Amino acid sequence: MAADTLIGLTLFTLGASLYMAPDLGAAPYDAIAPIITQRTKLSYRTARITQDVLFMVAAVIAGGPVGFGTIIVAFFTCPLISWWNDHVSNPMVKTIDDAIKPKEECNQNSAVMLLSHIGKRTYHTIYNTVQTTETMRNNMSEYSTSSQLKIVRRNMANSKEMDDSFVEQERLLQDELNKRIVKAKNK
Template sequence: MTEEGKNPHRFLELFIKSMISLVGVAILAVGATLCKVGNVGLDPFTALNIGVSDKLNLSLGTYQLLTNVVIIVFVILLDRKKIGIGTVINMVFAGFMIDWFSSAYTSLFHYQPTLLTGIVNGLLGLLFFTLGTSIYMTANLGVAPYDALAPIASNRLHIKYKFCRIVQDVGFMIAAIIAGGPIGLATIIISFFAGPLISFWDHHVSEKLVDTLVDFSKEPSGKKIGHGFDVAGKSTVNLVKHSYNQTLETQEKLSHYSDSQLQQTEKQIRRNLKDARAVLKNSVIQYGMVKKEERRRKREESKED
C-alpha cells in the first residue's frame, strides 16, 4: 500500500505541521523581540544581522532574508535534505516578525527602561524564544539555514559537531560585536545554556502538541479537538538541571544528524542489540540451570519421604 493509501489525510497533516512551524517561528520572534527591547542580547545570528542591517539602513527582515538566501544556496549545494517547508518559513518570516513585533511593542508600551524591566523582558524573552524554537523544531519540516551550517561542516570536514557548532556560534558572536549588534547575557545563554529549556518544552508542550494535531489530521473529529485542548491545558512548567552538553544535543537535533553520525548511531545500536541477545541467552541458560536444580532437589525430597 502506498503512503497515500495509508494516510489519505497526508496533505492535511503537512498543512497542520506547516502551521505549527509558523506558530513556532512567531513565538520565537516574540521572544527575540522581548530580549531586544530588554537590551539583554540576542542569538549570535540575529544579533549580527541587526548590527549590519542598521549600518546599511535596511530592515532586519529584508537583510536577514537576503542573508538566508545566500546561506541556503550553499546548503542546497552541500546537503539539500536539510531543506524543507520549515526552512522557508523560518528564513522568510523570522526577521520580518521581529520587526513587526518590535514596532507593536514600541507602540503599546511607553516607559523608561530600568534594570527591572530589562530582567523581566529578558526572562520572558528567553522563555518565548526557547518555546518557539522547540515548537518549530518538533514540526520537523527542515532546519533554518544557519542551523544547517555546523552539521554540514562536521560531515564534510570530519570534525565533531560540538566543535563545529562552537566555532560557528563564537565566530558569529565576534562578528556581531564588531558590527555593533545587540550582544548580552541572553546571547551567551541562548548559545550555550538554552538546551534545558528547549528540552523541557519538547517533553511538556511541543511533542504532545504535534502528536495530538498529527493524530487529528489522520482522523479529524470534534472529540479529538476537545481532547487536544484538554492535553494542552494540563501542561505545566518545571525546572530542568542540564546545561551546555544538552544544548549542543538539542542544536544537533534541530540540525539533524549528519550521515557519519547516523552511521555511528546505527553501529552503536547494533552493538547494543548484540549485547542484549547475549544477556538474554545467558539468562535463559541460567534459568534452565536453576529449574533443573530445583527439580533435582524436589526428587531427592520425595525419595527421602
C-alpha cells in the first residue's frame, strides 16, 4: 500500500508538472496555490502545502477518510511538483522554446537534437510495431493450436494499440510545436 501511494504520488506530481510548467492550463484545485501566490507574498510551496493541509482538515471535519496516503499527499505534492518543474518540465519547455526561436537568437543544437531524437524514436517505434504486426499476421498459418493463435491475436492487438498511441503522441507533439512556432512568430 505504501509503495502504491508513493508511485501514485510520483506519477501524479510528474503529470501536474508536465501540464502546468508550459502553461497548458491547470485543474481548478491545482490553480488555487498559483493564484494565492500571485495575489500575496506567499511562496508557491507555502501556499500549496497550506491549501492541501486545509483540504485535509476539511475532509476530517466532514467525516471523510484520512489515512497515511492523504497525509503524505498533503505534505509532499508541492515539493515534488517543484522538483519535477526544476529538473524535468522547465528544462524541457526551455529546450522546446529555444527550438522555435529564430536561429540568430539561440543555439539550436541541443533543441534540434532533442526534437530529432524524439521524432526518430517515435518513427522507429511505430515502424517496428507495424513490422512485428505484419510478421505475426504472415506467420499465423504456421500456428497450430488455438492458444498460439490467441497469443498472436492478442500480441497483434497490443501492437496496434501501441502504434495508435505513438501516432497520437507524434500528432500532439507536432500540434504543440506548430502552436509554439505561430506564437513565436506573432511576438
